[in-house]
Amino acid sequence: MTTVQSKVLIIGGGPAGYTAALYLARAGRNPILVTGPEPGGQLTWTTDVENYPGFQDPIQGPWLMEQMERQARNYGAMMKEDTIVSVDFSGSPFLCQGENASYQSNAVIIATGASAKWLGLQEEAIFRGYGLSSCAVCDGRLFQGKEVAVIGGGNSAAEEALHLAHHASRVTLIHRRDQMRAEKILQERLFNHPKIRFIWNHVVTEIIGTAHPKAITGLRLQETETKTSQVLPVQGVFVAIGHLPNTELFKRWLERDNDGYLLGVPDSSATSRPGIFIAGDVKDKRYRQAVTAAGQGCMAALDAERYLELS
Numbered sequence: 001m002t003t004v005q006s007k008v009l010i011i012g013g014g015p016a017g018y019t020a021a022l023y024l025a026r027a028g029r030n031p032i033l034v035t036g037p038e039p040g041g042q043l044t045w046t047t048d049v050e051n052y053p054g055f056q057d058p059i060q061g062p063w064l065m066e067q068m069e070r071q072a073r074n075y076g077a078m079m080k081e082d083t084i085v086s087v088d089f090s091g092s093p094f095l096c097q098g099e100n101a102s103y104q105s106n107a108v109i110i111a112t113g114a115s116a117k118w119l120g121l122q123e124e125a126i127f128r129g130y131g132l133s134s135c136a137v138c139d140g141r142l143f144q145g146k147e148v149a150v151i152g153g154g155n156s157a158a159e160e161a162l163h164l165a166h167h168a169s170r171v172t173l174i175h176r177r178d179q180m181r182a183e184k185i186l187q188e189r190l191f192n193h194p195k196i197r198f199i200w201n202h203v204v205t206e207i208i209g210t211a212h213p214k215a216i217t218g219l220r221l222q223e224t225e226t227k228t229s230q231v232l233p234v235q236g237v238f239v240a241i242g243h244l245p246n247t248e249l250f251k252r253w254l255e256r257d258n259d260g261y262l263l264g265v266p267d268s269s270a271t272s273r274p275g276i277f278i279a280g281d282v283k284d285k286r287y288r289q290a291v292t293a294a295g296q297g298c299m300a301a302l303d304a305e306r307y308l309e310l311s
């Protein structure tokens, strides 16, 4: 297996990784970016993007990712379609083992993102991007005046429901228990909102829709104890049952919080391990936007550049 050497390796092909690659390429560091199994990251599952600054009209998520990738490549970043399967951060050069090659570098930027958790229904693969979403801020406006459902009982579900209530005619929050785990202040806002209603103790067993055009028309729900089922007519479904940061690879080497997000030095992209930097959703459970991930990618590139300069 070939060994690829570089000053800096970027792991993850999403907004954070591509932005880091752009900055480091322009700094003359010839970065290598390993895309991972889903080049483009979560944005490849979004259709209309209306909140990435600089575009008057809606743009497509996959198109935006392609542009970022090309821009970084045009300035000299090298893209590798590979997936890192293990890392050794015991000392510099750091070693990252991919499926196709081994990588050695003096600095590493981790931008492996987070993956939304899904319900595990087979219809999810059909309707993702066609009425099914995990990001109300990204896709909520597409449901102006329509009826939508949010699945989940945590802070994410509460925030998604409140955001969607700005657009949708009605939001139904479906939870598998009769109590939410979301913060009390969020729960109060939900309970007092005239457009939000609740279906407790129910799980989704089927997403119902049409094939041509691909669109959701309803959800089949099942009561958790009696097992009785009902169909809820909705045009939009937002699954908010949590995200999993893609950090398993790094747990031996870097600190993580209770939810698995990587912990870094405050107000910086640095970690407790000099030369290892983090950016984007892999460390950020709060904002989780393409633009914030891109900003953090920029920060990590500037921090890595400074580190390389001084080492």
Ligand code: NAP
Binding pocket: 118, 119, 151, 152, 153, 154, 155, 156, 157, 159, 176, 177, 180, 181, 203, 240, 241, 242, 243, 259, 285, 286
């Ligand atoms: P979470 O707190 O883990 O909540 C997930 C919710 O989804 C739970 O209510 C859970 O039900 C439900 N759920 C999980 N798997 C399910 C399944 N297969 N089917 C149906 N329901 C399922 O996740 P989160 O809301 O994304 O929050 C993750 C972390 O980020 C938390 O620490 C949260 O506080 C933080 N966060 C913070 C903010 C903020 O500070 N503004 C915003 C968003 C998230 P049960 O309750 O029955 O387990």
